[in-house]
Amino acid sequence: AQKITQTQPGMFVQEKEAVTLDCTYDTSDPSYGLFWYKQPSSGEMIFLIYQGSYDQQNATEGRYSLNFQKARKSANLVISASQLGDSAMYFCAMRLLTDSWGKLQFGAGTQVVVTP
Amino acid sequence: NAGVMQNPRHLVRRRGQEARLRCSPMKGHSHVYWYRQLPEEGLKFMVYLQKENIIDESGMPKERFSAEFPKEGPSILRIQQVVRGDSAAYFCASSQSLESMNTEAFFGQGTRLTVV
Numbered sequence: 001a002q003k004i005t006q007t008q009p010g011m012f013v014q015e016k017e018a019v020t021l022d023c024t025y026d027t028s029d030p031s032y033g034l035f036w037y038k039q040p041s042s043g044e045m046i047f048l049i050y051q052g053s054y055d056q057q058n059a060t061e062g063r064y065s066l067n068f069q070k071a072r073k074s075a076n077l078v079i080s081a082s083q084l085g086d087s088a089m090y091f092c093a094m095r096l097l098t099d100s101w102g103k104l105q106f107g108a109g110t111q112v113v114v115t116p
Numbered sequence: 117n118a119g120v121m122q123n124p125r126h127l128v129r130r131r132g133q134e135a136r137l138r139c140s141p142m143k144g145h146s147h148v149y150w151y152r153q154l155p156e157e158g159l160k161f162m163v164y165l166q167k168e169n170i171i172d173e174s175g176m177p178k179e180r181f182s183a184e185f186p187k188e189g190p191s192i193l194r195i196q197q198v199v200r201g202d203s204a205a206y207f208c209a210s211s212q213s214l215e216s217m218n219t220e221a222f223f224g225q226g227t228r229l230t231v232v
């Protein structure tokens with residue numbers, strides 16, 4: 001069975017500093033995609049970044065980058081220059097090529113609080 | 117182009133009542149996915165539907181839960197005889213077709229069900 005693990009239930013980070021959110025996954029499938037979503041207190045799910053299992057380079061989207069270490073099965077999210085608006089829950093998720101397209105498996109999430 | 121619309125945003129039901137949650141996918145999308153988020157947890161896949169068909173219901177509880185996506189109108193997630201443990205946020209996502217691996221899932225804002 002596949003599994004996503006986020007070991008950090010919560011983190012405090014000072015404004016303008018960088019923060020790394022851990023995510024490890026477990027699958028024997030060779031083809032998969034990894035996603036990070038942000039869930040602010042208002043509740044919606046906001047897509048941040050995607051990494052494919054065959055991608056050679058780490059994904060980047062603005063202040064978000066994904067530290068993908070395939071051999072270690074980790075896909076950590078790095079948020080640079082944190083802003084107060086980054087305070088939210090962050091979820092790591094995985095999609096298998098063999099699964100229904102919309103079938104994402106989510107980790108338990110990490111609560112990030114950005115302080116002034 | 118409106119996003120995925122879910123209603124109601126908040127729903128309160130007494131134990132034993134029925135809950136009906138509605139999801140209107142993005143315009144042109146014919147695939148719908150329902151997820152449940154229990155307090156302090158990540159989203160869990162429930163069911164994947166195309167118009168008039170259930171494709172994957174591997175995450176649906178065996179009793180009291182049903183889902184449909186009729187030819188006309190929104191997708192409905194129905195929970196009969198609700199219990200306190202059904203209290204959760206229910207999210208819907210949609211897609212146009214079987215997208216490529218790196219396509220994000222577009223989520224609605226969720227329905228927060230509270231069973232009292």
